[in-house]
Amino acid sequence: MLRLNPLTLKKIRRFRSIRRGYYSLIVLVVMIVLSLGAELLVNKRALVVCYKDRLYFPTYGDMIPGRTFGLDYDYETDYRQLKKIFARRNEGNWVLMPPIPYDPYENDLRKDDFPPFAPSLASRHFLGTDAVGRDIAARLIYGFRIAIFFSLGLLVINYLIGVAVGCAMGYWAGAFDLVFQRLIEIWSNVPFLYVIIIISSIVVPTFWILILIMALFGWMGMTWTMRTMTYKEKARDYVLAAKALGAGDLRIIFRHVIPNTVAVIVTFAPFSISGGIVALTSLDYLGFGLPPPTPSWGELLQQGWANLDAWWISASVVGAMTVTLLTVTFIGEAIREAFDPRMHTIYE
Amino acid sequence: MTAYFIRRLLLIVPTFIGITILVFVITRFVPGGPIERIIAQARQMQMAGYGSGPAAPGSQTQPLSDEQLRTLKEYYGFDKPVLASYFSWLYKVLQGDLGVSTRYYDPVWDMIKERIPISLYFGILSLVIVYGVCIPLGIAKAVRHKSGFDNVSSALIFIGYAVPGWVVGVFLLVLLASHWEIFPLGGLVSEQFEDFSLWQKIADLAWHTVLPLTSYVLGSFAVMTFLMKNTLMDNLAADYVRTAMAKGLSFRAAVFRHALRNSLIPMATSFGNNISVILSGSFLIEKVFNIDGMGLLGYESVVERDYPVVMGILVISALLFMIGNILSDLCVALVDPRVKFE
Numbered sequence: 027m028l029r030l031n032p033l034t035l036k037k038i039r040r041f042r043s044i045r046r047g048y049y050s051l052i053v054l055v056v057m058i059v060l061s062l063g064a065e066l067l068v069n070k071r072a073l074v075v076c077y078k079d080r081l082y083f084p085t086y087g088d089m090i091p092g093r094t095f096g097l098d099y100d101y102e103t104d105y106r107q108l109k110k111i112f113a114r115r116n117e118g119n120w121v122l123m124p125p126i127p128y129d130p131y132e133n134d135l136r137k138d139d140f141p142p143f144a145p146s147l148a149s150r151h152f153l154g155t156d157a158v159g160r161d162i163a164a165r166l167i168y169g170f171r172i173a174i175f176f177s178l179g180l181l182v183i184n185y186l187i188g189v190a191v192g193c194a195m196g197y198w199a200g201a202f203d204l205v206f207q208r209l210i211e212i213w214s215n216v217p218f219l220y221v222i223i224i225i226s227s228i229v230v231p232t233f234w235i236l237i238l239i240m241a242l243f244g245w246m247g248m249t250w251t252m253r254t255m256t257y258k259e260k261a262r263d264y265v266l267a268a269k270a271l272g273a274g275d276l277r278i279i280f281r282h283v284i285p286n287t288v289a290v291i292v293t294f295a296p297f298s299i300s301g302g303i304v305a306l307t308s309l310d311y312l313g314f315g316l317p318p319p320t321p322s323w324g325e326l327l328q329q330g331w332a333n334l335d336a337w338w339i340s341a342s343v344v345g346a347m348t349v350t351l352l353t354v355t356f357i358g359e360a361i362r363e364a365f366d367p368r369m370h371t372i373y374e
Numbered sequence: 375m376t377a378y379f380i381r382r383l384l385l386i387v388p389t390f391i392g393i394t395i396l397v398f399v400i401t402r403f404v405p406g407g408p409i410e411r412i413i414a415q416a417r418q419m420q421m422a423g424y425g426s427g428p429a430a431p432g433s434q435t436q437p438l439s440d441e442q443l444r445t446l447k448e449y450y451g452f453d454k455p456v457l458a459s460y461f462s463w464l465y466k467v468l469q470g471d472l473g474v475s476t477r478y479y480d481p482v483w484d485m486i487k488e489r490i491p492i493s494l495y496f497g498i499l500s501l502v503i504v505y506g507v508c509i510p511l512g513i514a515k516a517v518r519h520k521s522g523f524d525n526v527s528s529a530l531i532f533i534g535y536a537v538p539g540w541v542v543g544v545f546l547l548v549l550l551a552s553h554w555e556i557f558p559l560g561g562l563v564s565e566q567f568e569d570f571s572l573w574q575k576i577a578d579l580a581w582h583t584v585l586p587l588t589s590y591v592l593g594s595f596a597v598m599t600f601l602m603k604n605t606l607m608d609n610l611a612a613d614y615v616r617t618a619m620a621k622g623l624s625f626r627a628a629v630f631r632h633a634l635r636n637s638l639i640p641m642a643t644s645f646g647n648n649i650s651v652i653l654s655g656s657f658l659i660e661k662v663f664n665i666d667g668m669g670l671l672g673y674e675s676v677v678e679r680d681y682p683v684v685m686g687i688l689v690i691s692a693l694l695f696m697i698g699n700i701l702s703d704l705c706v707a708l709v710d711p712r713v714k715f716e
Binding site: 208211212213215216217219220221223224227228300304307308311312327330331334335337340341343344347348351352354355356359 | 388389392393396397400404532533535536537538540541542544545547548549551552553559657658661662672673676677684688691692695696
């Protein structure tokens, strides 16, 4: 069992007392958990099919051919159609569809009209469809899952590099520090977008390649902060005491310096997450992010921009972005306040 | 302190060379450069010339002769080793020659010069608005901390902070320009701009400015307001303000004569960085609103592999960024005599 020291417990209590941030955290966690089970909420496959008194759960696993349910084809069952057929025949068979019965990749086309279709409850396109007839709500939810795990992955890599390099720079100082300082200065001036555009024109960026490219340019912020923090901690007496007791460099870094800088690292994390989401969205918007047809907010925004009449496209993306980024920002503000409470004198 | 700033200025040189050499080398080793584009064009022309013959689509024959290729390489400076051509490029830059665009065959400096006023226009306007609104707003919020006004304005500002400006821009376009048709769909002026009278011109420009300017301002708005609010509150809690109040000064006088002055110091810190923002603009916002500024020029030249323009913009933005950093430090030293740079 993880033992928390009283100071950390106090910080957690303080965080919970900041209601805006605490509720935002709950909302965000619920959103992430729901998005993990997105297949159960948004899917063209049915949740449960009851056919001849046998239950089928098609959501996960291999596709079930239409013949299984007494239809006349061998490809995957069209469950929305199956539901109508069962309802018409009225033989006691039934289909339970997810709340949004569409796949994010599936084009729901009609014979008499062209997409984008406006939101409608009847067709179960709660937020309408995009320019090629894909359900927007489905793409928003799957896009959220990709975006949030993208930023989490990016955060982990950035912070690993940043903490390692920053600590080394601060701890060993001297020539090592100077060389890295110049390197960072040069590197941070290289137009980041330029390199991404070039790389994505050579290789089609996958999820991990894109994270690595972004990390190539994202590690500097944390490095800089950690360098300053390590400089500060190194000058403190307890480090000197540890050294006098014969502790080695690695022990001092891992047992003394890093635990004392965790507060700063944690404080920066939410802002890095919202930064990651925005960066991925911007790249997707420009068409240099994850390749289509990956569901993505940036790609939807691009569609909203290109189809100005279809207001529901941009409205839903902007709404989703506002909610997500706002909760993340609120969490960040609350963590910052919990870790560094500034009590102000207020004059009446 | 003079020595410190001279040292900082001298450090610009190696950093500048490092940045430009890095990007220069990248441009060299990336496929899709100007020569490959010309080859592709020539192949296309060949195919068009032969009509849709059976051999044409799959043929990978070189449409240009070796002689032509050599001339092209020489023209674009691709015949020399990387470092040699880098230094010849650098030599030209030092003489004020940024080269010629490989896309339009216009001098790069002329292309940049055309866009500067547009980016400058938005940059200065947003600067004026950000400082002009954020300082008073920050003061009001600090003085009325935790009041209804403070909470409501905080919530609004947070939305502007969390959602990036260009996303809000897309939304504003859809809502105000397309759905309600209050504002134009983009661009800087109307098509009939030349025929307008002076007042019509001003009105037209302002009409086109509102939405992009809102997007520009949103991002820095929150940071500035909260910076102002928080530093002012820190200062209000400081002992010297308490002393001033204790000796009988009114709250108003204590704020404006003592606390406010010290609170403006951090605001001055970020002032220097503005020069690079003013000039380079945000290409995302410029792309959304179809404004032909520096940002869009840079973005398009990167996408189209117009290397001389890419390098030209890099030269200007890198210099501005580094000078801006030094200016920031200088501003801090100017407004706060306690600050000493060794």
